[in-house]
Amino acid sequence: MVQRLARRLLLALVSIVAMVPALADHGAGAAERRLPVADDAPPWLLAVGRLAIPTSRLEAGRRRHYDERCSGTLLAPPDGGDAQFVLSAWHCLEYYTDLSRAIRFELTGLAGEVLESRARAVASGGGMAADWALLELNPPIPAGLGGTAELDGRTVAAGARLAMAGFSGDPGLGAGGAQLTYDPACRVTGTSGADRLTDCLAYKGASGGGAFHGGRLVGVLSRGDSRGRSIYVPAARFLPAVSRRLR
Incomplete structure (x- = not known):
């Protein structure tokens, strides 16, 4: 009797231990807050597109040529x-x-089609201390075909909820940069110099993507650690320069 009871207790203990890794895996998956952006998403999310930038730099004494992959947000014209x-x-x-x-x-257009254009830089902050850039498209995206975002220069208070979107290059949900994803439930957590610190999740490739508050573009994703710490440049820092171009 005692031996049978001991065996049952041992089997129960083994079963509990065997469940621990499964629970841990489930918990790791639950930490993934990002969602894929589908064709029926709000237009302000569909305003985020992909940039391929021909790049050349010296590495170990040899010149390397490659396309830098980043994100960018199509701005709404002030007068349509x-x-x-x-x-x-x-x-x-x-x-x-x-x-x-x-x-x-x-x-990705509002009807699910792929819209392409050439781009050239026309203004920027000039360095990491002001990590933003404005590009002009040729040809423009025709009215009504693509989602656009309204630029908002108001300060977003600490604790306010954000949505941060971009083409993260992670092999999981981001599909190596092929899938537009967004973190719908992150928040502003403080400041990083003149920029804003958040707990938004994004990976390399999402740089240049949009930080949205209330459906309006409040900043440009600059940098982060790919573990839930991302920094964006507030729109207030570049709103005058961008507004001059938009007019």
């Missing part, structure tokens, strides 16, 4: 009409030196 300006991050353009090679912008 075609959309011709994309907001992104300066560091995405840092090694773009061969101006004969075109920057490419790709956006």
Whole structure:
């Protein structure tokens, strides 16, 4: 009797231990707050597209050529009409030196089609201390075909909820940069110099993507640690320069 009871207790203990890894795996998966952006998403989410920037830099004494992959947000024209300006991050353009090679912008249209255009940088913060850049499209995205975002220069208070969107290059939900994803439930947690610190989850490739509050674009994703710490440049820092171009 005692031996049978001991065996049952041992089996119960083994069963409990065997469940621990499964619970741990479930918990790790639950930490993934991002969602894929589908064709029926709000237009302000569909305003985020992909940039392919021809880049050349020296590495170990040899010149390497490759496409820098970043994100950018198509801005809504203030008076309607075609959309011709994309907001992104300066560091995405840092090694773009061969101006004969075109920057490419790709956006999923409101009907699910792929919209493509060439882009050229027309304004920027000039460095990581002001990590934003404005690009002009040629040709523009025709009115009504692509989602656009309204730029909002108001300060977002600590604790306020954000949505941060971009083409993260992680092999999971981001599909190596092929899938637009967003973190719908992150928050502003403080400041990082003149920029805003958040607990939003994003990976390399989402740089230049949008930080949205109430459906309006409040900043450009600059940098992060891919573990739930992301920093964006507030729109207030570049709103005057961008507004001059939009007009």
